Amino acid sequence: MMHHGRKILEAVRLGPGRLPLGQDFPYRSWSRCVEEYGLEPGRCGPIPLVSHREINTAREALEDKLVFAYEEVDFLYSVVGKIGYCVTLTNADGLTLAERADRSSRFYSDTERPGSVWTERFAGTNGVGTCLRDGAVTSVYQDEHFFEDFIEMSCAAVPLFAPDASLWAALNVTVRNPSLQRETHAIALEVVRKSAERLSEAIFRRSHGERTILKLWKPDGEPCLLAVDADHAVVGADVAARAFLKLPRTDFSPFSLWRLFARDPAAIRNDPGPSLPMRLTRLDGTELRGYVYGPSAPNAAPRARPAPARAAAGAAEAGGVTLDQWAGAEPRMTRSVDILRRLSRTGLPILLLGETGVGKDTLARAYHAESPRAAQPFVALNCAAMPETLIESELFGYAGGAFTGARKEGSAGRFVQAHGGTLFLDEIGDMPPHLQTRLLRVLESGEVAPLGSGKIRKVDVQVIAATNHRLEQRIADGAFRADLYYRLAGVIIHVPTLRERADKEAVIDACIACTAGRLGVRVAPAARRILLQHSWPGNLRELYLVVSRAVSLAEGKLIEPHDLLLTVPAMPPDPLHAQPEARAPAGPSADVRARLDEAERAAILDNINACRGDVAAAAHNLGMSRATLYRRLKAHGITRRG
Ligand SMILES: Nc1ncnc2c1ncn2[C@@H]1O[C@H](COP(=O)(O)OP(=O)(O)OP(=O)(O)O)[C@@H](O)[C@H]1O
8 A cells, every 4th residue: 555645745746637437526635735835745743632721711602502502412422422433523714613522532632622622733634623624524534634643543523613603613433443433433424514504503593583493305315404584684694595595604794585585475374383394485486385373482492501701791691581481380489489489679699509500590580570770780709619729819800900910900809899789609519618708798798899909889789599508408418508507598599409390291282292392203102101101300401401412312203102212221321310210200210320430430430531631621521510520529529739
């Protein structure tokens, strides 16, 4: 076999017309590597790896999309991981934001870890870099890679375009397997393509939630999406629709749908409800079939949690749940809402108690949005998701230069940011004891003194605290101050678990309607029975996750029991989410629980080490929230060094 480097240089010299059949794809990239970047196809230099701070900044910039993407990355990994592939998601600069992989697998290559930057300029022809450079679906199979280092690897990457048609990410699968069949890799590429399609559709529909969405099949069998307002003006189009219907790629301004299709207003629905098949006729007479989705009901899907930095924009953001929607038809919750409404002018601190995923955060935002403070900021701080050393400065602020690493201009702190509005202290049970004392002082005096500054600020804040700990037990253990508890507990709201809710069946059906139903997917009676019997340790969060995943897994238009994945742990082993046997609602036996615990501990340690102590990155890898990971670290007695 001709030496890899010589083969590439020879191909570049000969030009595309003279390459063996099927070899013209890498040619363009190979020739860029040689002629544009001046690379030599010997050994690749080190792949750039950015700091955790940069990874986090890049993640924050895309957070509204990542909430959808992580779920799809997990799903994709659950499919292709079985044949050794890892899954990565990068931003448009090739910076790896998330990775799902079996690090112990012989097919694993640790070059793909979060923070690694995959561009053609550094890594030569490769799945992510070439996909981003061309903005096109890309498969790079073994020796199609430019550098010899990568010729045992195969990657398949698909570009992700935002609703405004800008390129924002690449979804990629990679395997290091010299015996991989080209056909297997072609199938993997199709799976990635489908995942990317689903993800882009979810983001498009989310961003046009109040519009009617038309999903039309192009003659090549691929879908394209249009968003249409109540007057039948096209107000959005995905990248496929723009190309197919010859719409402007940028500078999109609304225009009548009837400039593209023969007038047929009856085909377009404006009311929420399940999707309906439809057909439209193009002006040249060709017919396009597809589906029409009415605008989302206000509480149509699990919502992205606003990032703390953006939380000031308020819970009143479109798509928020109202207090009545939050309570559903559960009498304890409607009573709580009633009490909260009556107290909303008093500013009494509110303490929300309930298991993970029951909707405490959602309630806090809904309460703020309907309170007299709605026009003022809603600011959140998760006390478990932050290293102890940071909570103090984040909460109370600091003066410029107050400590090493402090921002020059200092920070006002969340209390001051929330002035006039609401401060939501999530996971208050995890607040370190010395900060409990300081928090108590602020609550009593209404004054904050930022670290390192003599200035005292008066603050007027509605405090809502939440926890899923048994606070009485923590008080008895000396881990939580009783006086702080009484101070926070102006009114205590117990949020029931999903399994305790009187309207559990209605909640499950509403979830089915707004996830599966909207996509025209039905749930088989046997699957619905399992949903009703399941004990839902992860509550609403778990319910939405399980049903959305089942929609993706369901072949055809029917969710069957096996699509729910409720008979085996569906997530990376996390006892909080560990799913008891659907047919044995009493939950896993003690030794199953112990095995899960052991597996979880190993998975956590493995990920924390692999992410060099970056808890946010490890949490993403493990598919759990940072708060959950901090809780699990504590539960396993894993302490952080340094
Ligand atoms: N009334 C509701 N209708 C629909 N979805 C809801 C409702 N309440 C909560 N959810 C969804 O359930 C999930 C969990 O809710 P939330 O984050 O508020 O729970 P939590 O109790 O604060 O959880 P944790 O304590 O673990 O942070 C979210 O995806 C949220 O959008």
